Amino acid sequence: xxxxxxDRLEAAYTVHRLHDPAGRASLEAALPDIRAVxxxxxxxxxxxxxxxMPSLGVIAINGVGTDKVDLAFARGRNIDVTTxxxxxxxxxxxxxxxLTLAVLRHVAKGDGFVRExxxxxxxxxxxxxxxxxxxxxxxxxxxxxxxxxRAEAFGMDVRYWNRSPVADTAWKSCASPVALAEDSDxxxxxxxxxxxxxxxxxxxxxxxxxxxxxxxxxxxxxVVDENALLAxxxxxxxxxxGLDVFLDEPNIRADFLTAPxxxxxxxxxxxxxxxxxxxxxxVLANIAAHFAGEKPPTTxx
Numbered sequence: 496x497x498x499x500x501x502d503r504l505e506a507a508y509t510v511h512r513l514h515d516p517a518g519r520a521s522l523e524a525a526l527p528d529i530r531a532v533x534x535x536x537x538x539x540x541x542x543x544x545x546x547x548m549p550s551l552g553v554i555a556i557n558g559v560g561t562d563k564v565d566l567a568f569a570r571g572r573n574i575d576v577t578t579x580x581x582x583x584x585x586x587x588x589x590x591x592x593x594l595t596l597a598v599l600r601h602v603a604k605g606d607g608f609v610r611e612x613x614x615x616x617x618x619x620x621x622x623x624x625x626x627x628x629x630x631x632x633x634x635x636x637x638x639x640x641x642x643x644x645r646a647e648a649f650g651m652d653v654r655y656w657n658r659s660p661v662a663d664t665a666w667k668s669c670a671s672p673v674a675l676a677e678d679s680d681x682x683x684x685x686x687x688x689x690x691x692x693x694x695x696x697x698x699x700x701x702x703x704x705x706x707x708x709x710x711x712x713x714x715x716x717x718v719v720d721e722n723a724l725l726a727x728x729x730x731x732x733x734x735x736x737g738l739d740v741f742l743d744e745p746n747i748r749a750d751f752l753t754a755p756x757x758x759x760x761x762x763x764x765x766x767x768x769x770x771x772x773x774x775x776x777x778v779l780a781n782i783a784a785h786f787a788g789e790k791p792p793t794t795x796x
Contacts, residue, residue: 496533496557500775504533507783513544531555531782536578537744537762539563545572553577553785555778558765560715562688566796575794577781581637582773583765588641590764591683591713592649594737595630597758598709599623599681626650631679633672633696634686634714635661642683642713654678658691672696676703681711688715698723701733708733713764716742728754739764 504510511522511529529548534540536558542565545551553575554564561578569576597603600622608619630646632639632655643653643666654667656675661668669675672695676682682704686692696710696719704710710733712719721742727733735756741747744762751759765774781791 496535496778497771497775499772500533500557500778503779504782508786531785533557533778533782534564536560537563542568545569545574553782553791555781555791557774557778559583560688561795562715562717570796574796575781575785575791576796577777577791577793578795579774579777580793580795582777583770584637584641586767586770587638587685587713587764588645590739590760591638591642591685591711592645594711594713594739594758594760595625595646595681595683595709596649598711598735598737598756599625603758625681628652628680629654629678630681630683631655631669631675632666633675633682633684634658634692635664635666636685636687638713639683639685640664642685646683651681658686672700673703676700676708677705679704680707681709684710684712684714684718686714686718688717692718694718694720694723696720696724698727701727704733706731706734710736711738712736713739716740716744721748725750725754728757 511525512518513522526547528550530550531553532540532551533555534557536556537560540554545568551574554569556564556576556578559578559580561576564576566576601620605619608614626649628651630651630653632643632653635655635657639655646653654669654675656669656672669678684696686695698720701723724736728736737758739760740762751757765771777793781793784791
């Protein structure tokens with residue numbers, strides 16, 4: 496979290512940091528009295544730790560991912576779990592579009608080509624225009640819809656698959672993730688991570704996407720079968736991938752570093768100053784509401 500969030504937490508509350516070895520003894524002593532936890536979507540809070548905090552009333556996630564918190568377990572203990580929805584939608588969708596363009600127009604490859612002094616000495620591959628391409632959105636929540644609007648602005652034809660019906664769109668709905676991939680040139684993954692969506696992009700979906708297809712993932716690493724993805728990239732089952740998220744961040748598999756036709760980012764979907772400030776303000780507001788005896792405004796469970 497940004498420093499201003501840390502500073503305001505310190506000013507208003509007694510703060511213990513789970514990953515601070517020097518403060519481990521004081522944390523252990525304080526566990527019975529801890530009423531709020533601020534955490535990230537990638538870290539969450541395990542049931543084991545929740546069980547150690549009998550006074551816990553709110554888990555404030557700095558992000559929209561809830562896959563690292565057992566929502567039902569928390570609700571069973573009357574714990575509100577909050578996220579920071581809405582404020583990061585546009586930035587994540589922007590990065591999805593940026594990855595799409597970077598892959599289609601060889602942006603990362605071109606940067607290296609120029610820096611290595613190869614310009615004018617050898618040919619550079621032609622890129623692919625987004626105009627007229629079919630883009631499939633896997634998961635049409637807020638981020639998926641925002642990405643779709645951006646794709647349309649680049650002249651792309653949008654279709655989607657969502658786990659539940661979506662009433663407020665004229666975009667084409669596909670019957671399954673495989674059907675969506677079959678009908679797409681670019682497949683952008685925006686679906687929320689959960690047990691039900693783990694590895695939803697599997698070998699069958701990648702095969703359906705095909706040898707000219709591009710995968711973009713701005714959701715979570717867990718929704719893509721990484722073994723299948725690496726195999727598909729290396730054997731030409733799909734053409735390329737733009738990835739912001741991975742299964743074991745930041746310790747990603749070394750095979751990604753040598754996989755062909757990939758653009759890799761270190762999970763930067765919401766990482767702009769403006770969005771991180773807004774996310775921090777929501778975390779603070781949710782914790783403040785709990786201590787004021789009110790329902791935190793963005794409770795998700």
